[in-house]
Amino acid sequence: MSVAKDFEPPKDLIFPPADLYSDEPQLESYLHLQQMLLLLKCIDWWWRDYNNFFAAGNLSIYYSPRQRKSEDFRGPDFFVVLDTERKPRNSWVVWQEDGKYPNLIIELLSNSTAATDKGLKKQIYQDIFRTPEYFWFDPNNLEFAGFILVGGTYQPIESNPQGLLWSQQLSLYLGVHENQLRYFTAERYLIPTPEEFAEQEAQRAEQATQRAERLAAKLRELNIDPENL
Helix, strand or coil, X not given: CEECCCCCCCCCCCCCCCCCCCCCCCCCCHHHHHHHHHHHHHHHHHCCCCCCEEEECCCCEECCCCCCCCCCCCCCCXXXXXXXXXXXXXXXXXXXXXXXXXXXXXXXXXXXXXXXXXXXXXHHHHHHHCCCEEXXXXXXXXXXXXXXXXXXXXXXXXXXXXXXXXXXXXXXXXXXXXXXXXXXXXXXXXXXXHHHXXXXXXXXXXXXXXXXXXXXXXXXXXCCCHHHC
16 A cells, blocks of 8 residues: 555645546557556456456546646556555545555656656656556557665666566566567466457367367277267
């Protein structure tokens, strides 16, 4: 759980309404949109039996009752909050979520946002959000980096020999596969999308059927009745 250490609202403060809607701009490109949807789809499927997390993309995070949004700061492209209720939200309003901030944030870089993502946003996620892990990925040139909060400062996460970065928050690896950012298990197996999983299951079923047919054909050649086995 990531909770801001300095979040203590004044007693006389009148909070804005809790049902604040997200106010994020559209994603940069088709690649950015597909990447965000891929991250959401895979984590939702992998954790389909759990109801204690919230994952979202391109959604505003309201973290200060006095906050005024500026051109310099918008919500993360993708984030995950742990130990919270899994339910739809119009935005993430910190003071309505027990002071919780994202446990993990991923920004999708572009020519127009890279400087902010690597500078201002990284500083905000480090100093205000206290988000334990921050990653960025560029869908165009495949630049990928990750950072873990150590002593209040982001330190680079070292990659393994396969180029994967370990996320302690997700207990999963993150890495580039076929030009997209994907999740991998601790055993370094690619976590499939629901569609990929269904296709794999169909292939396994087809292979099992083919093996059974070959066995039946062999038994017929030997004049053996399968029911007598």
